[in-house]
Amino acid sequence: MNKRIKRNRIRCKCCGDIIESRQIYDFQQCSCKKVAIDGGLEYAKRIFPSNPPEKFYDELVEYE
Ligand SMILES: [Zn+2]
Structure with a gap:
């Protein structure tokens, strides 16, 4: 069984940006x-x- 994602985020170690994808096909770049x-x-x-x-x-x- 797959775990359900609550927040899909990462922090770039190069520029420090936190980027979040809020819905499917929501492509985000730092x-x-x-x-x-x-x-x-x-x-x-x-x-x-x-x-x-x-x-x-x-x-x-x-x-979740
Ligand atoms: Zn970056």
């Missing part, structure tokens, strides 16, 4: 454009330049 998220409350998609992801952003997702 101001330095290194990281982006999508999926809203349906799925937690992260776009980042290379692994490991924790090099580029702090994961702030919250589940």
Whole structure:
């Protein structure tokens, strides 16, 4: 069973922006454009330049 997402957020470690995707297909990019998220409350998609992801952003997702 999948966990339900309550808030879909990450913080970019490069520019410090916190970006949040509030609904499906709500694509958000930080101001330095290194990281982006999508999926809203349906799925937690992260776009980042290379692994490991924790090099580029702090994961702030919250589940129900
Ligand atoms: Zn950034």
